[in-house]
Amino acid sequence: MTDRADQQDSKLVIAASSLGTIFEWYDFYLYGLLATVLSAQFFSGVNETTGFILALAxxxxxxxxxxLGAIVFGxxxxxxxxxxxxxxxxGLMGLSTFAVGLLPSYASIGVAAPALLVTLRLVQGLALGGEYGGAATYVAEHAPPGRRGLHTSFIQTTATVGLFAALLVVIVTRTLxxxxxFAEWGWRLPFLIxxxxxxxxxxxxxQLEESPVFRRMKAQGTTSSAPLTEAFGRWPNLRLVLIALFGAVAGQAVVWYTGQFYALFFLEKILKVDGATxxxxxxxxxxxxxxxFILFGWLSDRIGRKKIILAGxxxxxxxxxALFAALTRAVNPALYAAQAQAPVTVAADPATCSFQFDPIGKNKFDQSSCDIAKAFLARSGVNYANVASRDGAATLRIGEATLPVPDPRGLDAAGRAASIKAFQATAGDALKTAGYPAAADPAEINMPLAIAILTAFVLLVTMVYGPIAALLVELFPARIRYTSMSLPYHIGNGWFGGFLPTIAFAIVAATGNIYAGLWYPVTIAALTAIIGALLLPETRGRSID
Structure with a gap:
């Protein structure tokens, strides 16, 4: 009867912890799914490209x-x-998410709207910083030895299930x-519910009780009185924190956010697939x-956590x-063909070219011919190469067509605006003639291949994420476990992963290469595989009491 009762308790622990965490991820990811809509609602005072990057920021x-949430709540x-x-x-997560659905737009209250939105995002971040470590630790401390990978893998599904729940609500709301x-006011409903x-x-x-490991420590008087000092002020544990961050979590984070978020943004912003599709x-x-997630969690109980994470x-x-190039060909074959048959090149004096990202929205990129050409291509989502012009004059080459770019120097504001408008119309016609589509044609999307590629991204996510909770719980001592595991997890997923879409799209905007943003996750993932192979210990089989 005891075994059966323990089994029932474990199921309740997993179910209750997972459901609560799914809700938190649902709240947190709604914003990411609606970044395009929210950029129009809250960042409409800047140009479209900058607005989207600010929305990602x-x-x-x-x-x-x-x-910070990890430190405070840990x-x-x-x-x-x-x-x-x-x-x-x-509670913090739920109330701040509900409040997003009530916020007035930029058109209603100006810059106060994005300021309030960012404030609520900060509250959400603090809450999530304390949630994950608690849920993973709680489940692991209830799990029987030899099954921690399996039991904590259910917690690992919650981020994806929360994302799926948010997707489902958004899809249903959009469709109905x-x-x-939906773009005008319906986007509020997923936040309000x-x-x-x-x-x-x-x-x-x-309905849950405190974890048995913590209850025993409390009864024995062995809980830490200074968890921050013990976790980060003493080298043996700080060394483990750094190894966990750079040898496991950083790579896991960029693989996760590339597979589930950057892939979505890439479909919408670069490949011009409509949001619903x-x-x-x-x-x-x-x-x-x-x-x-469950499979790799279970497998990590048998062959170890480290090798699965680093292999992913x-x-x-x-x-x-290769996968992102294949995705381009599958969902927008016209764009893929145009890039191959009619490549686009901007020839200009590099000294006159600005970085195509303006965080305060004041730069219209109209002070040089190079900026005019690149701003047009960035808004159009067109892949292009950069070459230095011999005489300093900027030209835009689209396939066999070469277009002069207007030089705004010496023109008044009206003349500059008129010349830019005329250039954009001519360049738009040239792109159309060369086969560059304004949007992906739904009839031309190879849906089975596209879904197979996106599934490959998700499978990589499951490899790195399924076993990570068990590894982090087992890596640190019980008295400072919540604090120790939460910080590297949230630095990795909050910074290395969370900033990935912003960094990647800024790289794309700066270089003109739609695949250049991938260098960020590729580099971090490769470094993690190397550092982890050299320094990360295998934790399977360790006692966590």
Missing amino acids: AFAAGFAVRP RIGDLVGRKNTFLVTM MGEEA SLLLLGVSMWIRL ANIMIAVALIIGTPF CALAAVSYF
């Missing part, structure tokens, strides 16, 4: 403060317990309302791939460029 703001979790800490984080109404989900999740979490393709890939990082590093 606001998305990343929630990730930026996750390490310390509380090691001092007072796992259960009560993640009840607080859940239509794109126009989070209040109902908060109530259900809080009730479920309240892109969401559906990602959702199908998630449905196919999600069970593999290495595979991602060697395959991403």
Whole structure:
């Protein structure tokens, strides 16, 4: 009877912890899914390209403060317990998400709108910084020896299931309302219904007891009185924190965010797939791939955590460029063909070319002919190469056509605007003639191949993410576990992963190469595979008491 009772308790622990964490991820990822819509609502005072990158930066703001949340709530979790800490984080997450659905737009209150949006994203980030470490630690400390990888892998599914739940709500809302109404006000509904989900999740979490490992430490008086000092002020544990970050979590994070977020943004912004179709393709890939979190968690109980995580990082590093090129060919074959048959080149004096990203939205990129050409191509999502012109004059070459770019020097504001408008019309016609599509043709999308490629991204995510919770829990001592594992996890996923879309798209905007942004995840994943192979210990079989 005891074994059966323990088994039932384990199921309740996994179910309750997972459901609550799914809710938090649902809240957190809604913003990412609606970045294009929110950029129009809250960043409409700048040009389109800058607005989208700023929207991604606001998305990343929630990730930026996750390490702070890890420190604050990790310390509380090691001092007072796992259960009560993640009840607080859940409440913060739910209320801030609900509030996003009530925010007035930029058109209504100006710059106060994006300021309030970023503030709420920061609250979400703090909450999530305390949630994951608590849920993973709580489940692992209930799991029987030899099954921690399997049990914690259910927690690892929650991020993807939360993303899928958010996708489902967005898809249904978009379909029922239509794109126009959804873009105007319907986007608020997925945020507002989070209040109902908060109530259900809080009730479920309240049914749980404190973890047995923490109860024993409390009874024996062995809990830490200074978890931050023990975790980060003493070299043996700080060394483990650094190894966990650079030898496991950083690579895991960039593989995760490339596979589930950058792929979505790439479909929408670069390949010009409509939002609803892109969401559906990602959702199908998630449905196919999600069970593999459990598979790799279970497998890590048998062959070890380290080799699965590092193999996923290495595979991602060697395959991403080929996979994204194949994705372009599958979903927008006209664009793929045009890039091959009519490549675009900007010839200009490099000294006159600006970095095509303006964080304060004041630069219209109209002060040099190079900027005029590149700003047009960036808005059009066109892949282009850069060459230095011999005489300093800027030209735009599209296939066999060579177009002079107007030189704005010496022109008044009206003359500059007129010349730019005329150039954009001519260049747009040249792109169309060369076969560059304004948007992906739904009838031409090779849906089975596209979903197969997106599923490959998700499978790489499951390899690196399925076993990571068990590895982090087993890596650190129980008295400072919540604090120690939370910080490297949230630096990795909050900074290395969370800033990935912003960094990658800024690289694309700066270089003109639609695949150049992939150098960021490829480099981090490769470094993690090397560092982890040399320094990361295998933790399977360790006692966690």
